[in-house]
Amino acid sequence: xxxxxIRPISDLRDNFTEISETVHETxxxxxxxxxxxxxxVVLSMESFQSMQFESEVxxxxxxxxxxxxxxxxxxxSKEVLAAMRGAIRGQRHVPVRVLANSQTGHxxxxxxxQPRIPRRPMH
Numbered sequence: 729x730x731x732x733x734i735r736p737i738s739d740l741r742d743n744f745t746e747i748s749e750t751v752h753e754t755x756x757x758x759x760x761x762x763x764x765x766x767x768x769v770v771l772s773m774e775s776f777q778s779m780q781f782e783s784e785v786x787x788x789x790x791x792x793x794x795x796x797x798x799x800x801x802x803x804x805s806k807e808v809l810a811a812m813r814g815a816i817r818g819q820r821h822v823p824v825r826v827l828a829n830s831q832t833g834h835x836x837x838x839x840x841x842q843p844r845i846p847r848r849p850m851h
Contacts, residue, residue, distance in 0.1 A: 733758045737767055751775065 737760040747758050751772045760768040
C-alpha cells in the first residue's frame with residue numbers, strides 16, 4: 729500500500745519541480761496543507777482525467793442499477809455487444825440500454841483512499 733504524500737502548501741512554491749515529478753512518476757496525488765489543515769490536492773492531468781472517467785463510469789452504472797430496479801427487462805450478452813458495436817459505429821439510436829448487474833463489484837482495487845487531514849472550518 730502506498731503512503732499518501734502530505735506536504736505544506738509552501739512546498740508548492742519552494743519545491744514545485746519536485747511535487748510535479750512526484751505526481752507524474754507515482755500517478756498519485758500530493759495533499760497540501762495550510763496551517764496544519766488540508767487545503768488542496770495536486771494531481772497530474774493524466775490522473776485527473778482517469779479519475780474523471782472512473783467517476784463517470786461509476787455514476788452511469790449507478791444510474792443503470794437504479795433503472796434496473798424499476799424494470800424486469802434484461803439483455804443477453806449478444807444484445808449488449810450489438811448495442812456497443814452500434815454505438816462504436818456511430819449509430820444515433822443504440823438499440824439496447826446496458827443495465828448493470830447489482831451483483832458486480834465496484835472496482836475496489838481502484839478505490840481512492842484519502843488521508844485523514846483535518847479540514848479548515850468553513851467561514
